[in-house]
Amino acid sequence: MNPGPLLFLATFFTLAMSWFGFVLAPQLQLGNQQRVESKTTGDLYPQMRPGMARQGEQVYRANGCNACHTQQVRPKGYGGDYARGWGARDAMVQSVNEDYLYDHPAMLGTQRVGPDLANIGLRQTNATMLLVHLYNPQFVMPKSVMPPYRYLFEKHKLEVGKQPSAEALPLDAAGTPGYEVVPTDAARQLAAYLLSLHSDQLLFETPPLKTNAPSVKPAQPAATTNAPGTNTPAK
Amino acid sequence: MNALIYGFAMQAGLGVLLWMLAHLGRTRLQAGPPIIMGAILWNMGVSVGILGILAGDSTGYQWLEMPRYGSMQIFVGYLLIGVGAMLTLHNRRERRFSSTQLFALAALFWFAWIYATAQMLLVAHPVRGALQFELNTWYVNNLKNVWFAFIGLGAAFYFIPKFVQRPLYSHYTSTFIFWTLTLFGSWAAVPPASPLPAWMPTISGMGAFLTLVPVLAAASNVRWTMRGKFSAMKECRELKFFWFGALAYILAGIAGAVMLLSGVSRTLNFTWFIPAQTELFLYGFVAITLFGAIYHIVPRLLGIGFPKPGMICLNFLLSAIGVLIYVLPLAVGGIKQGHGLNDASKPFAEVMLSMLMFLRVSTMGDLLMALGNVLLLVNLLSILSRAGKTSASAAWAANTKDLEARA
Numbered sequence: 001m002n003p004g005p006l007l008f009l010a011t012f013f014t015l016a017m018s019w020f021g022f023v024l025a026p027q028l029q030l031g032n033q034q035r036v037e038s039k040t041t042g043d044l045y046p047q048m049r050p051g052m053a054r055q056g057e058q059v060y061r062a063n064g065c066n067a068c069h070t071q072q073v074r075p076k077g078y079g080g081d082y083a084r085g086w087g088a089r090d091a092m093v094q095s096v097n098e099d100y101l102y103d104h105p106a107m108l109g110t111q112r113v114g115p116d117l118a119n120i121g122l123r124q125t126n127a128t129m130l131l132v133h134l135y136n137p138q139f140v141m142p143k144s145v146m147p148p149y150r151y152l153f154e155k156h157k158l159e160v161g162k163q164p165s166a167e168a169l170p171l172d173a174a175g176t177p178g179y180e181v182v183p184t185d186a187a188r189q190l191a192a193y194l195l196s197l198h199s200d201q202l203l204f205e206t207p208p209l210k211t212n213a214p215s216v217k218p219a220q221p222a223a224t225t226n227a228p229g230t231n232t233p234a235k
Numbered sequence: 236m237n238a239l240i241y242g243f244a245m246q247a248g249l250g251v252l253l254w255m256l257a258h259l260g261r262t263r264l265q266a267g268p269p270i271i272m273g274a275i276l277w278n279m280g281v282s283v284g285i286l287g288i289l290a291g292d293s294t295g296y297q298w299l300e301m302p303r304y305g306s307m308q309i310f311v312g313y314l315l316i317g318v319g320a321m322l323t324l325h326n327r328r329e330r331r332f333s334s335t336q337l338f339a340l341a342a343l344f345w346f347a348w349i350y351a352t353a354q355m356l357l358v359a360h361p362v363r364g365a366l367q368f369e370l371n372t373w374y375v376n377n378l379k380n381v382w383f384a385f386i387g388l389g390a391a392f393y394f395i396p397k398f399v400q401r402p403l404y405s406h407y408t409s410t411f412i413f414w415t416l417t418l419f420g421s422w423a424a425v426p427p428a429s430p431l432p433a434w435m436p437t438i439s440g441m442g443a444f445l446t447l448v449p450v451l452a453a454a455s456n457v458r459w460t461m462r463g464k465f466s467a468m469k470e471c472r473e474l475k476f477f478w479f480g481a482l483a484y485i486l487a488g489i490a491g492a493v494m495l496l497s498g499v500s501r502t503l504n505f506t507w508f509i510p511a512q513t514e515l516f517l518y519g520f521v522a523i524t525l526f527g528a529i530y531h532i533v534p535r536l537l538g539i540g541f542p543k544p545g546m547i548c549l550n551f552l553l554s555a556i557g558v559l560i561y562v563l564p565l566a567v568g569g570i571k572q573g574h575g576l577n578d579a580s581k582p583f584a585e586v587m588l589s590m591l592m593f594l595r596v597s598t599m600g601d602l603l604m605a606l607g608n609v610l611l612l613v614n615l616l617s618i619l620s621r622a623g624k625t626s627a628s629a630a631w632a633a634n635t636k637d638l639e640a641r642a
Contacts, residue, residue, distance in 0.1 A: 011341050014414070018377070021438070032363075079504070080577040094430075098364070100368075101363055104361050106365060106367040110297060111510070141584055145587045
């Protein structure tokens with residue numbers, strides 16, 4: 001008997017199991033997920049990013065930021081993610097599928113050489129500070145191992161007696177007298193993208209914690225989570 | 236990473252696969268011109284793709300970073316090579332079907348499937364949300380733990396018995412390895428606590444852990460095939476590569492099975508431990524095994540020996556020591572990093588700074604591996620010039636590939 005066809009079929013079905021299980025089934029379960037109502041604000045979540053931020057997403061991708069930064073926060077108590085202040089939901093579960101609905105590509109990342117950025121837009125709300133960080137990370141974080149992204153900026157020589165333009169970075173302390181550093185469009189888009197990164201809305205998948213214990217994180221951005229109406233997940 | 240995977244490991248793997256198919260089937264390589272065409276297309280795709288990544292056109296998906304104008308050529312090139320391989324298999328004159336042919340057949344088939352799926356559902360018509368991440372993980376896992384394992388194990392089960400001049404200890408064990416690896420290894424490697432429904436990381440972790448079964452079975456099969464013949468390694472240089480590759484496979488397999496367990500992943504996920512395991516698998520196991528195969532095949536193709544056989548030994552030493560110096564500090568550093576990151580009282584930047592020493596040491600390993608690679612190139616060029624070939628200026632990977640294809 002020629003075992004060839006039988007072998008082929010058996011191999012085919014074994015490998016097809018993996019395909020059905022991890023390509024088709026997730027697609028059936030979540031492929032058509034739509035926006036949901038936020039338990040915090042009642043708005044639809046997630047909102048589409050503004051245009052600048054969408055362009056910035058492509059700058060983030062092109063520069064490979066996701067090689068060193070993740071955008072996924074593991075549940076509270078699992079690892080140090082929440083304790084480090086990376087999570088913004090007062091719930092057990094932190095990152096969920098909805099957070100990435102409008103991302104293309106969705107850059108969840110696999111390695112943390114830098115901190116998680118899922119909520120960077122809540123931790124740093126000042127675009128100028130983000131731009132300074134991109135231009136010279138050590139200026140903001142003296143011990144940072146992040147490389148500078150100087151090519152996203154233009155350095156002009158200032159004429160004598162002329163003030164730097166309004167867009168120039170406030171870098172006086174860094175010692176560049178006679179020069180101004182102006183962010184390019186790409187840098188501004190990237191900063192807009194980073195500002196747009198936040199996943200703090202409470203959803204059905206992230207029921208708020210039921211404890212009345214004092215919050216471990218006083219700097220919680222969403223302060224409404226202890227309101228009586230939000231303590232039980234809606235059906 | 237893309238250069239290592241598509242530029243070297245997959246190409247060398249396909250070349251070795253063609254050689255094994257032709258030899259096991261006691262036939263000549265079929266469809267030579269399409270295969271050479273495919274190899275040229277493949278190399279063009281890889282070159283263009285890597286330039287594209289450098290120019291900022293990366294797709295943003297792990298191991299699929301090459302933009303479409305590169306990946307399309309790779310896929311068509313692969314299909315051409317695959318057709319040649321299937322024809323060669325079809326025209327075999329030896330009817331007995333060995334386990335290596337089983338590995339080769341499944342590998343040929345599976346890469347086309349996973350690559351097409353990943354390209355279609357991530358780059359061409361992207362799925363929504365975190366599913367992109369899940370699909371990407373599925374692709375990476377299948378390329379690494381299934382495709383490369385098929386190629387590496389197929390080569391090991393073909394060449395090791397040849398070198399120790401004794402049949403494979405158990406044909407049934409290698410068939411068993413094939414089925415368990417296909418069944419368990421092909422589940423995605425979604426790490427615990429990913430932003431996905433809990434069943435995905437759970438099943439992934441189970442699959443990864445059960446992959447211990449084929450890993451340990453492979454260990455026993457190699458061990459018993461080589462028993463009492465370890466001294467053969469002194470005479471036969473290529474055998475060393477295979478022996479080291481098998482060891483690396485076992486180590487990387489155990490690490491890979493354990494690191495998806497919830498308690499372990501809590502510490503090790505997102506740390507340097509993960510790239511360390513990947514490097515041990517891709518370089519320690521796949522690349523070094525294929526080095527051994529190349530050193531065996533090329534002289535037989537050209538009909539002459541290497542001018543300086545001592546250099547093969549040196550290449551082995553550099554690559555083997557290099558990969559160890561690369562992987563060990565990274566793995567230890569990764570464990571330290573994981574504990575540091577989970578202790579929120581330690582500032583993030585300080586945890587990262589404490590990694591620098593590990594990274595510096597591991598870069599030394601990188602350097603040794605690079606030297607080993609240069610030596611492979613030098614060896615191949617010297618045997619080529621000895622054979623009177625003038626194609627020395629072509630890329631070395633392309634050289635090995637084309638030569639193997641002409642067998």
